[in-house]
Amino acid sequence: MPIGVFSSQVLQESIQDKRPRKKSLTNDIEKHCHIEIAAQVSQISSRQNAIILLIDGNHELYHLEGLMEGPAMDGDGECFPSILLNATSLNTEAYYNKAVNYTLMVTFMSFLQVLLLIRQMEHSNTQSGAAKVSILMIGQQAIMDAYLCLLNLTAGILVESLFNAFATAAFFKFVVFSIFEMRYLLAIWKASRPLQNGESWEIMRRELSVLYSRFYGILLGGILLLYHLHNFLRPVIFIMYSFWIPQIVTNVIRDTRKPLHPYYIIGMSVTRLAIPFYIFGCPSNFLRIEVDNYWCICLGVFLGLQSLILLLQHYFGSRWFIPRQMLPEKYCYYRKFESYASQATDCVICMTTIDFTENSNRYMVTPCDHCFHSVCLQRWMDIKMECPTCRRALPPA
Numbered sequence: 001m002p003i004g005v006f007s008s009q010v011l012q013e014s015i016q017d018k019r020p021r022k023k024s025l026t027n028d029i030e031k032h033c034h035i036e037i038a039a040q041v042s043q044i045s046s047r048q049n050a051i052i053l054l055i056d057g058n059h060e061l062y063h064l065e066g067l068m069e070g071p072a073m074d075g076d077g078e079c080f081p082s083i084l085l086n087a088t089s090l091n092t093e094a095y096y097n098k099a100v101n102y103t104l105m106v107t108f109m110s111f112l113q114v115l116l117l118i119r120q121m122e123h124s125n126t127q128s129g130a131a132k133v134s135i136l137m138i139g140q141q142a143i144m145d146a147y148l149c150l151l152n153l154t155a156g157i158l159v160e161s162l163f164n165a166f167a168t169a170a171f172f173k174f175v176v177f178s179i180f181e182m183r184y185l186l187a188i189w190k191a192s193r194p195l196q197n198g199e200s201w202e203i204m205r206r207e208l209s210v211l212y213s214r215f216y217g218i219l220l221g222g223i224l225l226l227y228h229l230h231n232f233l234r235p236v237i238f239i240m241y242s243f244w245i246p247q248i249v250t251n252v253i254r255d256t257r258k259p260l261h262p263y264y265i266i267g268m269s270v271t272r273l274a275i276p277f278y279i280f281g282c283p284s285n286f287l288r289i290e291v292d293n294y295w296c297i298c299l300g301v302f303l304g305l306q307s308l309i310l311l312l313q314h315y316f317g318s319r320w321f322i323p324r325q326m327l328p329e330k331y332c333y334y335r336k337f338e339s340y341a342s343q344a345t346d347c348v349i350c351m352t353t354i355d356f357t358e359n360s361n362r363y364m365v366t367p368c369d370h371c372f373h374s375v376c377l378q379r380w381m382d383i384k385m386e387c388p389t390c391r392r393a394l395p396p397a
């Protein structure tokens with residue numbers, strides 16, 4: 001084991017070599033203090049070598065461990081308490097490359113998220129389509145993206161030489177949350193809010209500003225909360241990644257049909273897992289956070305389960321996992337249309353006659369006793385949940 005004992009002179013030289021700007025400070029130290037360092041420098045790689053101090057550009061890793069002592073009461077009093085040294089050399093070039101790769105990954109994932117959001121917005125571009133989407137689900141994702149944007153921007157400011165790379169990643173995250181998710185949030189809010197007649201634009205604008213201030217209030221409050229909870233980062237991320245749950249609950253309560261596009265569900269789950277998997281699961285990540293595979297698997301399973309439930313709701317109906325007995329009585333559109341069975345009735349949507357002698361699945365009867373073709377009414381209900389003839393509200397199909 002190579003053991004080195006250095007006097008203050010040695011320390012001063014090595015510091016001056018690396019950071020000439022701090023010369024005045026070390027000179028001050030030299031005036032009053034006599035510092036002793038007892039440190040052990042060991043090479044991390046397997047090759048055996050003599051003591052080599054931390055040299056920039058050297059591609060092998062070194063570890064330094066030891067104690068720095070300034071003897072007490074040297075004229076003006078104590079200069080230094082004892083300081084434990086524990087340092088690992090860093091290959092800055094490889095480190096920077098890693099960080100750049102990370103920002104490229106974030107940029108690419110954000111780009112994919114933009115495409116997925118466009119796909120989803122097309123999927124629910126009607127009023128009743130947007131009303132089916134949970135505003136909490138989009139809001140939670142928007143807040144997560146806002147935090148990622150801020151974190152990347154902060155990283156860019158801290159590591160000046162990587163500002164461009166981090167700023168690009170932050171900019172893409174900014175586009176995702178401020179343009180797409182906020183716009184979608186607005187569309188959902190507008191769709192879920194019943195329009196009242198004779199309502200002035202003034203009231204609407206006031207409610208809108210309440211919505212915005214609530215979003216930014218939660219954002220700012222969250223930053224303060226996260227600052228205090230930084231020791232519990234992993235549980236906090238776990239809570240943040242429950243963003244599909246509001247949609248699952250909304251689906252069950254309102255019994256909505258296909259609110260989300262399957263691509264959006266799968267794509268968002270995968271792209272959102274990329275960053276935590278990189279940070280907590282990649283052994284050579286640039287943040288040098290300890291790998292925690294168990295936590296990564298838990299997070300993946302947690303999000304995977306949520307998206308699986310959503311996908312099953314998409315294909316088998318929103319309440320597939322709730323036993324039929326527990327469900328409230330549901331209106332059946334395929335009931336017998338008795339009263340006027342003898343008369344020929346027109347479907348007001350497509351203006352052709354409905355043939356009652358056919359299979360009863362071919363026509364639907366509303367609670368207000370109006371009859372339509374099943375295909376016509378289902379297409380109509382995707383846009384509006386009111387009867388085409390008398391405009392009374394329709395129960396979910």
Ligand SMILES: [Zn+2]
Nearest residue numbers: 347350373376
């Ligand atoms: Zn029809």
Ligand SMILES: [Zn+2]
Nearest residue numbers: 368370387390
């Ligand atoms: Zn009607």
